[in-house]
Amino acid sequence: MSQQETLLRILELARWAPSGDNTQPWRFEICGDLRVAVHGLDTSDWCVYDFRGHPSHMAHGALLETMRIAASDEGLKMRWCLREGQAQNAPIYDVEFERDGNITSDPLVSCIRRRVVQRRPMRTTPLTLSQREALANAAGDDYEVDFLERLPQRWAVARVLWGSAYLRLICREAYEVHRRIIEWGVQHSEDRIPEAAVGVDAATAKLMRWAMGDWKRVSFFNRYLMGTVAPRIQLDLIPALACAAHIVIKPRSGLDTAADFVALGCAMQRVWLTAAHMGLHMQPEMTPVIFRWYARTGDPISRQAEVESGVRDVARAFETLLGISESDPVGFFCRIGVSRGPTARSLRLPIDDLMRQRAG
Ligand SMILES: Cc1cc2nc3c(=O)[nH]c(=O)nc-3n(C[C@H](O)[C@H](O)[C@H](O)COP(=O)(O)O)c2cc1C
Secondary structure, three states: OOOHHHHHHHHHHHHHOOHHOOOOOEEEEEEEEEEEEEOOOOOOOOOOHHHHHHHHHHHHHHHHHHHHHHHHHHOEEEEEOOOOOOOOOOOOOEEEEEEEOOHHHOOOHHHOOOOOOOOOOOOOOOOOHHHHHHHHHHHOEEEEEEEOOOOOHHHHHHHHHHHHHHHHOHHHHHHHHHHHEEEEEOOOOOOOOEHOOOOHHHHHHHHHHHHHHOHHHHHHHHHHHOOOOOHHHHHHHHHHOOOOEEEEEOOOOOOHHHHHHHHHHHHHHHHHHHHOOOEEEEEEOOOHHHHHHHHHHHOOOOOOOOHHHHHHHHHHHHHHHHHHOOOOOOOEEEEEOOOOOOOOOEEOOOOHHHHHOOOO
């Protein structure tokens, strides 16, 4: 078996790492026998959720962690570093593998393909103490992991999500993103989110599809026909209540540089794979986190004044919910629980489309 085939097998598996809106912001270059360069992409030029490219950096971290786990199954130890001198929106990660007789296959390898986002209601069966411990340990010592589990806490989360979802639905910049990232009428999508995995019923999906054909329709609908209510009930209110818990991951020492966000993405993926290993499903709930990043840095998010002031309200409500101050970093927020698993999911681009030819 050639080293090239081994590397391709690792990449083939690692491409199942999650990314915001299934954008897969990475391309691979095999640079030598046991060396790969991961070319990170950044979608912040068109995706309002990709605040300063940081959610893409988190996806890069998830990918690198998945590569490490996949490599362990090949008896390889993996090291990576961020190449110096690259533009912030085009990071390159140099990855080196080394044969290691002592390495054992990471048990999470079996969950790489199985891990999937669940946007629909889950059971409210509480997490056990050992499940909570396993999830907190998976994040590692650099992160504090909190659980919001009791019904009043889930209601409080639902209220925050209700507010952030309203902004998401009335924001013109977000509308442009939603239009681009949903593939309508399908169960599976290689490069987007398929309609059936969005989390609304068929009638609401049909209405959303029609309305989203034109911004004027969306704003008419929102203003006069309470168009945000049905999607918010199905996508935010019910899921916030119908789960075992919400999880908050807080970095202990700041969240400032791109490297901090890559490390956060590694931790996020370990937690997500650990959840999958224990038969649990997860859904990131990043809208309030991202809106708070905008509010606390003062970066503009929208040309609409209502959205600008709304994100500041969401930030305050989120901080009250978590009992934190304006300067406390929050990296990741999600819901978790047991469910039968989604019937629809995002797929991935074929590995050939993700390979980048070596320059020169
Ligand atoms: C950084 C990051 C942020 C995400 N934010 C959300 C979110 O706010 N809501 C959501 O439903 N899914 C979110 N996702 C999940 C992605 O949409 C999902 O992983 C992607 O579409 C691929 O689908 P899969 O996880 O089922 O393979 C996020 C994923 C990542 C990596």
